[in-house]
Amino acid sequence: MKVLFLSVTAGNGHNSCANAIDKCLKDRGIETYILDIYGYVNKMLGKTVSEIYSFGISKAPKIYGTIYNMEEDAKLSIGAVMDNINRLATKKIYEFIKENEIDTIITTHVFGGQLITRLKRKKKIDIFSVGVVTDYTIHPHWEKTNLDYYVIADEGLSRQCVEKGIPEKKLLPIGIPLDTKYSVKRDKKEMKKRLGFNPEKNLVFIIMGSMGYGNMTSVINDVDRGNNDYQVAIVCGNNKRAKTQIEKRTFKKEIKVFGFVDNVDEFMDAADCIITKPGGLTVTESLAKELPMIYMDPIPGQEVKNVEFLVNNGAGIYVTKNYSLPDALDQFFRYPERKKEMQVCVHRLSKPESAKNLVDFIEKNNK
16 A cells, blocks of 8 residues: 655645654555645745735734634635645645555545545546645535545534535544644653652743744743642743743743653643644644643634534633633633533543544545
8 A cells, every 4th residue: 555645735744644644654555645735836835825824823814814714714715726726736645646656645634625526527537546634624616626535633523514415324423633642642741850850849831833833921920920839831932032031031830841742642641631722623632632622712714623623522612712721721710610520521522542543544434
């Protein structure tokens, strides 16, 4: 079996998801290839797509959200524009598929789904195909693709898929695939000690994506104002400016500041709750670690929908203009019954073996 991944560098989630599945396949001796669709076809095109997305979510999130919602309501069709761009990519991707004798294609982005559908419609390929939806909603245009199966985050999204026109028999509600390290459970006290924290005290973990989105200085100030007794780990990612600003401050609580780290899974094992921007992969990692969440600053569009799904399924608390971060922390730590309810809901949504289960399914269906 030879597997091709089609991804798009628009944020880190699509590539991280592809890499997680790729790792499981490679561990079983299966030959794989990962292509950033537009970067493969034209480096400048790939860079442009990535930069437009990064600019939208960091500098113009309201505009990004408006476009996303108009896409969903069929009042606008950027997807149609991308489908036309896919015409340029079709020939080169098809040549790669034929040259490397690919028999399975997995796409972690809807644009890849559009490209596969175009190749199928032109009868260029008849290959087993799987689309992976990397949020807790169904992004616009997935319903216009024609793949064999669709991986979704939870069975609770099935009705939404069917309503949009994706047949239920094509749905795989096995969860967003993650690196297998998120399926490992470690002792909380032991991990606190390993990371330099008091093993007997509650630990609040803060991470706002790899780029450290939002006003992290404001976030840590709010956390420091909380009434409860806890210690704090804040990971600023690649936001060096935020890390420097926070390190210059003095706080009432014990707060440790980190830059980019490659052991987020260990911080999640040590933490009692996480404060995060609700990106699909970060949320799924937290669920796999059965870590209650406090959500804030969602990007308008898919991240707002992530929050709606997760809060309505009892898996977290949502910080808004009228419900502050200190209020959310007070609710979480003051009321043990609330914490227990969240842990039960998080456990139900947790799917730590998602990558393994998808690879099992792919192998079974390629025999």
